[in-house]
Amino acid sequence: MWVHYLKMAWRNLTRDRAYTVLNIFVLVIGMASFLLIGLYIKDELSYDVHHEKSNRIYRMWTELSAEGPGERSASMCFPAAKTLEQDYPELVEHGVRFFNMQSPFITLGNDSVRYNEAHVYFTDPEVFDVFTFEFLKGNPTALYDTNGVVLTERLALKYFGTTDVVGREIMAESNIQLEVRGVIANVPSSTHIPIDALISMRVLNRMFNVDLTNRNWVWNPCWTYILLREGVQPEDLESLLPEFVDAHYPDIMRTRMTANLMPLEDIHLNSHLQYEIVANGNVDNVRLFSLIGVFILILACINYTNLATSRATRSGREVGVSKILGASRKELVFRFLGESVLTSVISIFASLVLVELMLPLFNLLTGKMLMSTALFQWENTLTIFILAVVVGIAAGLYPAWMLSQLPPSVIFRKRSKAGLGVAVRKGLVMIQFCVALGLIIGTVVVNRQFDYLQSQDMGFDEEHLLVVPVKWDAAMTYRAMRKELIASDAIVNMSRMNDVMGLKHNMHEYHHARLEANDYMYFASLVVDEHFVETIGLQIVAGRNLTEPGDDTTGVVVNETLVRQMGWGSPEEALGREFSTPGFNERIVGVMKDFHFVSLSEQIQPFALDVKTGPSEVFFTRYFCIRVVPGMEEEAHLDLLMAWDKYHPGQPLDAYYLSEALQSAYRSQNTLRDLMAIFSIVAVSIALLGLFALSAFTAEQKTKELSIRKIIGASNRELFKVVTLDFVRMAFIGVLITAPLTYLILQNWLSKFAYHVELDWFSFLVVSIVAGGIALIAVVFQAWKASRLNPITALRYE
Incomplete structure (x- = not known):
């Protein structure tokens, strides 16, 4: 039976090609947008999950209260990790530290090349027992060597042209001789600790001729990570941290400082402390893009529903004949759902092609390295297929229910209960208009806010200011x-x-x-x-x-x-x-x-x-x-x-202009702005197609009325009014619904900025009028066509 339904669905799709192409086009755009946003969100949520023990890894951070602003620090003092491991061995399996000399880079090189590397860290030998790195050469005991360094594949190729480098020597700074003890695969970009090389923490003791790593409880220059034992809950350790602070920190800090734990997987989106390793993401942006993706998909489904119900009268006679021949309502529902699901499945495959084509541009906008291959992992492929089926059912359920419920006598009268369908379609179009209007207003305000931030006077002259990162030897000169x-x-x-x-x-x-x-x-x-x-x-x-x-x-x-x-x-x-x-x-x-x-x-x-x-x-x-x-x-x-x-002969020089660095600092804001603008245009385009389709159907339904009005002397202006009045009402009601709600949402968003633009109702009114005018264009075209029709042609068969 399902084969029969699919055959009929395919016949209907190929019979009305214009309708099919329009439906598939809208669904493809909506699904492709949804998948692109999904790839972005999946990447943001996957930071550091590639570490096998990520659910047991926590970063320590401290909050120091004082009469002044105080300090909320992502970094810790040197002794904390190992002391915590010694004091609570039943809770802590390992404590490891990352230290970058508090320098913007560390210089590495050999006899032929020297470069400044930004992501080189001194770390504890147990780091490979805590974090997961794939060893291409060497093994996880590499940093127990007091001269040991582990390079990523990228750095091994950069300095030696091969990954077969275990035992080779490399120089750090100008006088620290190291031996390569391992090569690991390049670290995924979805990590808050970008790594190019890891040097044994024991090298520090040799550099400073003192055990630097276990002395000072005030200086907090390193990032500290704790691996909890199996079965231990973070609350078990956090409850003991006040006791730990009292036992080890100096008197001046004990009453002011609190130590805390943050899950490794939460750091990228939820940690915005001082001294972060790199700038983290923002969970609010992820939520915003999630909503936009869902809205676009809903708009595409609404578009399908509107087109399907508009087409219903054309399918009415076929439905009537099927009912007379004994087709049950259940069979008719399955038949129409089969058509919508088939349309959705075709659309999802086409959208995958579009995603593949658009991904390079999307990566350029977001600064990410997203791969479409992630969509073809079995669990993701299954999810996409289920999405296609769900979208097909959601979009086709109402048309199937509406057509299947009508008796043949009503269907063949040609004046069916279209009023019910029109009422529902108007409601759906209003939802489309509200969503599109909300996105337009949101995009305008986001642009204004970020333009405002980036155009403000910093209070100093950042132009023509060259910044040169240096090390201690350069400081001496x-x-x-x-x-x-x-x-x-x-x-x-x-x-x-x-x-x-x-x-x-x-x-x-x-x-x-x-x-x-x-x-x-x-x-x-x-x-x-x-x-x-x-x-x-x-x-x-x-x-x-x-x-x-x-x-x-x-x-x-x-x-x-x-x-x-x-x-x-x-x-x-x-x-x-x-x-x-x-x-x-x-x-x-x-x-x-x-x-x-x-x-x-x-x-x-x-x-x-x-x-x-x-x-x-x-x-x-x-x-x-x-x-x-x-x-x-x-x-x-x-x-x-x-x-x-x-x-500094032989030393590499890095330099950049401060104005360019400040602009780079706003990259996440520019990404949010660009993506909101692009996906808002997509949403508005889908909404306009919905308006165009509904206005065309309305004009077609009013053909007899418009013809009679024209015969008795109605002007083109009056005919325009008949076609457009309902849409003007819908736009007006949509503005009344959307503007206050959007105002509250944007006011809450702006409150998170110390300096922000002010929202005013006049701007909302202007944007609403412009959006309504754009929507009205789609309707006016159909009204213009209706005003030019020949009454004799329209009434010929009456």
């Missing part, structure tokens, strides 16, 4: 290099800093008069030199810059927000106040105008600039920043390259 470079006609000024202005910063301890002895507050801070304010383009509103001798031990410059939050009155009143750091009796010598030292998505917080000299200057120098004369970028880069080769 800073003053000599600066003297040569500022003599260049292409370079205005040069400074140094420990983090990148506008992108990241560190937290430093400060003491003021209201605090007890040996008590500190934590404020966002940069360690710089006396040329920083002029180089960056900050504005001093009270006092002076860090330019006088002795400022390295006595002077601090703070921002206006810090002065306000401390209750010190005006910027002038803050000058001279004690603002000491551990070991130095410092004071405030200047107050600078507020500026955005992190993303514009965050509120400006208290901030301080400090100066260090001597050994501390070298330790805190991670970047050079060079102000370039506009239009002389090429000359400045050549001068920098010459000075670099003079002081």
